[in-house]
């Protein structure tokens with residue numbers, strides 16, 4: 339059994355992907371070829387935003403978004419410690435300072451009241467913005483977060499690396515913050531065959547800044563440089579691959595939700611005293627990048643993961659160590675105990691196989707292994 343089965347998806351569209359790659363090899367516009375613009379307009383339409391700007395990775399999308407927002411110097415940016423390192427890494431890369439706020443114990447996303455407490459403890463004006471993460475594909479609580487941000491004049495950047503395709507009240511999550519960033523890393527809900535990413539925004543000025551930043555801060559002309567930027571372009575070949583993969587994507591979001599629902603059905607009895615299953619608030623649609631459950635404690639998690647491994651069922655831990663306890667962020671001065679919800683989760687969480695093509699048989703086996 340596979341944790342994420344990319345081959346099952348490829349079998350459905352292999353011929354069309356080959357054809358798309360062939361077209362790129364024939365026209366030869368490997369950098370910023372026509373497929374890049376085509377992908378941007380299709381995904382902007384799907385996300386329901388005015389502007390989509392593609393780039394080289396999800397990390398570059400976050401970095402470019404912060405650069406477009408003018409982050410640097412002594413700025414403080416609030417974010418969650420229970421995420422992939424890239425979310426906070428880009429803050430430090432720009433010389434700014436991550437300020438962590440603990441997560442909600444039900445959704446595992448940043449907790450709006452923790453954000454408010456952070457703001458209250460900091461000198462007025464020091465905090466510039468908030469990076470919310472849609473962890474495992476579930477949108478953050480944007481309505482509460484946007485309200486706090488508006489009250490204090492902060493920007494909100496959504497780290498939608500795991501959540502492209504997710505919704506709240508029929509609105510795509512990546513259309514909710516001021517700007518959002520997704521990743522096309524192969525294992526993400528919409529992945530390419532290499533690295534890729536994209537920013538989404540309704541703000542025309544931000545979009546113009548992003549287009550400039552991704553090409554070394556170009557102005558009207560490529561050798562006219564208006565600002566410091568990066569080499570952050572998406573390869574034409576990856577855009578071509580994404581165009582074909584996107585043709586399956588809306589259906590795959592439905593399939594992922596069916597898989598998640600089946601897990602809920604099959605695991606409901608086990609869940610009573612042994613496991614906590616993921617919660618999806620009303621009106622939310624998750625993109626189900628991961629299906630993550632909580633064991634009773636670290637020892638119980640090890641027992642369950644070993645039992646699954648014996649049956650050749652792969653699992654993974656996202657994330658075993660919250661960011662405030664990582665050596666890379668030691669200089670921020672946080673200590674064990676600072677974010678109890680994140681620390682508790684890191685000890686108990688693990689993820690089960692999740693992809694659109696996981697079938698009932700496989701899920702029965704997984705449930706059975708967890709039951710005995």
Ligand SMILES: *Cc1c(COP(=O)(O)O)cnc(C)c1O
Pocket residue numbers: 395396397398421422424425471497499500521522523533534535
């Ligand atoms: C994957 C991921 C990223 C980084 O994306 P890359 O494309 O690998 O650079 C950032 N944030 C989160 C939450 C992610 O899961």
